[in-house]
Amino acid sequence: MPTVDILLPGYAIDTDQGYPAFCGVFLIRGRAGTGERRNILVDAAHVGRRPFLWEALASHGLAAPDIDTVVLTHAHWDHVQNIDLFPHATLLIHAAERRYAHTPHANDWATPSWTGLLLEQLPIREVRDGHEVIPGVHILALPGHSPGSVGVVVETDAGRSVITGDALHFAQVARTRRNPLVFWDVEQAVRSIDRVVDLADVIYPGHDRPFRLTSRREIEYVEPFCLTVTGLRPDARGLTFADRSEQGTEWIMPGIGGQPALYEKNAQEIARRISRVPRIAPPAPA
Template sequence: MPKPTVHTLLHGYQVESTVGDIAFCSVTLIEAPDPAGGLRRIVVDTGHFGRGVVLRRALAARGISASDIDVLLLTHAHWDHVQGIEHFDNAVVVAHPRELDYISNPHSGDHATPAWTKAVLDRYDVRSVTEGHDLAPGVSVVEAPGHSPGTIAACVDTDDGIVVVTGDAIQNAMVAQQRRNALVFWNEEQANRSVGKLVDLSDVVRPGHDQPFRLSAAGEVEYLEEFSFGLRRVLPDTPGLTFDLQPELTPHIAEAPPGWMD
């Protein structure tokens, strides 16, 4: 039987602004042949509400619509990854049980999990999945907590090796190189262990806010898709427009208070 394939619907970007968080996460399509001869379609994360038009166009370019998706895997419940859930009217939605428990009472330092998150997800039949759960032949769930309490990833056995769709367990290539998560809303030690776990597992990493890449044995990054990002209605010489070319990550660590979910 053919192995699953993995496709980019929407690229993720590590783009920041002095006036707010742009927060464009990756949205990934996995197509897995099943033994009966059919095709099981899985989408990992949804993007936020402002990407809905572009998401529908990306699906249409592949000859499908959101209604053709069988499973929607939410790597975690942060706003930029879950707001587009409303487009997937036929999909079974899956997430980790700790994440689903947490959204009832996010800690005050977690600005990525608004109070309305539970109200949004409660409108859908969201099912719990944990480590090793098979979503389709060759596609399984990997637990990667730390960025949030119940962050998960999708592990896909493809002809190109093991592809891991990480969500924000690995936001970008620099996180993978340093084995340090630069954006933590739950537990930094757990988050860093999860980075190492996923890097060691993968041949190809599809991160939450960057293009897909491989890491060489020496830790060098090989990007597998080209960066493409355009701004409209602003000119390079617009007064007040500035570009900060500093590539280093600025860590943001907002750990949950001890015992928050005990």
């Protein structure tokens, strides 16, 4: 059976000056249908976690070239930036997400206009709901947060794990059933949360620790919290710790309604952009 390990834990920490945006990065190990071993990375984090990702791979006995597949749950900046560390890997991303990344909405602050250039640095395989990555590991379409958000379902010895990306950022979302950050479609986002909760034994959220929902619908984390902060003293003058709830509830991107039409209209321009990106990462060996 395939296994899931946390390479970098996800954290739900924010500030009023910017987002640290530490997403979970996961390692799935298993065997292809042919029996070959496969090392699959799910999400790659942003550049500020790059040295930590190297270390985490090493602590699992791996180096970057050992990763043969990188699955992106979606194209937001904090999930994709380190993919160029893995030029030997094939990138799996939902077809809708790839296209969107080449002409993101002007209000979409999480997908800069250059995201498409970055993604095309790896050979891409577009995936859709149900795609089998290896036996026991498949793609789960979870649109709403972004057009082509996906999860990864892993059938492990301990039950069914679902890596959700930001279709389900925080454990609390499994209770509220509302996505606090929607860039594409609010109703799709709700259905995606329901889909995860219905399927999963253990949920691996985008920015929180893995957890189970108990029969009483309570959150039972399966990993401890662990973090060391430097350069900040908890009693520093001018520093405030606030509850998230004080910062308001959910954010829905302005202009969200017009997106599908815009995206349809730009189809040709998107195809043209994809064809023009120069590949600057070293090519994968034959």
